[in-house]
Amino acid sequence: MCAMIEVENLTKWYGNTLALDRATFSVQEGQIVGFLGPNGAGKSTTLRILTGFLPATSGHARVNGHDVLMESLAVRSSIGYMPENVPLYPEMRVEEYLAFRAGLKDVPSAKRRATVDRVVERCWLKTVRRRLIGQLSKGFRQRVGLAEALVADPPVLILDEPTIGLDPTQIEETNKLIVSLGKKHTVLLSSHILPQVEKACSHLVIIADGQIKAADSLDELKRRLAHRQQVVMELRTADTGAGPAEVGRVLGQVTGAAGVRTEEVGGGWLRTIVTPVADADLREALCAVVAHRGWQLREVRRLAPTIEELYARIVAGEADAGKEAA
């Protein structure tokens, strides 16, 4: 396995605005990597640098072993790129456009017909292949963009927000298509909505404010998160007369508890969420305290770690969240 995309200390200034701050990550051959971050985090900038549309202010990037600045044409030949909002020529017909792009990407003219047929089939465009692109719905336009990226069968696919603006069924379909592409291609796709990429991607690169906050496989990110699992309990103190504040105080004194949140859920029941300081399972200690006080307990569980949580924490700018995962 070798790195198909290598990004090293990539920095980009737009005038006085720092868009990308020493970003470093790599994508291995055959991986499907989700490039995740809020709007304006530097996703599109990074992708534009990788495709040679914009130069970096400093730092290096290599795609398929070629430097994006020095060997721009070789890099462009090995990339299928779908920019944000899928710009297309509205006055062209679908197959005409795909044949045109195939020609630009060095597909020999004898093979263009077959190539277009293949991507039309693959991206479910058969019913619209003779239609004008300008008359297509958003979902079809998106598929034309994807077909265009695939047309020369490039080793690397770079897709900027491939599912934005699609309805849930279309997102599902697109995800399936992307997963099926992962067998033959290396895919880097960006998004600002996590659940959309979580299904398709095996790896994530999370970026916020121009900095790479985390870059690893989905499983590894989840595992790293697991050491800080919150405990959720539902208990009733009616018989002992302790109020929510008292519960919070008592549970907060348990060794290893960093914070307690308590809320009433009706019927005298309280839901408390205890956040541990570090890598600790607080369930036993908490249950012991509850038993000691004579409170009734009806539920104890640990919150399953989700990537959403990490993502939300990073995006919210929680300082240590990124370090934990990185």
Next chain:
Amino acid sequence: MGKVLLLTRREISAYFVSPIAYVAMALFLVIAGVFFALADFRPGAPAAMRSIFDIMMFILIFVIPIVTMRSLSEEQRSGTIETLLTAPVTDIEVVVAKFLGSWIFYLAMLAPTLVYVVLLAVFGNPEYGPVASGYLGLALLGALYVSVGLFASSLTQNQVIAAVTGFGILILLAMLGPWIATVVPSRVWIIGVRTLVQQATVRTHYLDFSQGVVDLVHVIYFVALTAYALFLTVKVLESRRWR
């Protein structure tokens, strides 16, 4: 070269499905037709096209920027410039193809005016030499105007601004020489500047063609200035890399 042809073909077919191109073509043919009828196609007038060739220099100042205004500005507005320039083609190939596409459309627009030659031949006995050199002049003039229009179109995302910028540059380029001759007093040190400006003016080099004179200096003027405008356009495209 194959890619330039491919891109050029796309440009041309984009023109023929665009309403603006037909509007520009109709406008051009109506105005040219009126001037031909008033200036050259009169009883008693010599069977020649001198007047219409000379007037074309002005008509085209307003027609060609309308033809070229979309060329690069629309790509920038719609974002297709990104797919275009991240395909394995060089900026030079893109600009040359854009130029060829617009210029070939311009030549197609010019083709119906050959009817004037037929009319002259039917009703008179024209000399074909000056007609041929006149058309050569028009082809060269068009190449220059198209390249300037293309340059204007590379500067902005807005088609209207592209067209107006094109008008502006072309008016200066075509008319500055005669204007400066009337305004600037002929002091010795300034005569050099005046000559320079006059030599840089389209008018100085264009009028000979309609009189049947094909001077190599004039041909070189048009070819060189066209190449220079295209070079500037390539530089504008490249400027995204350091802006």
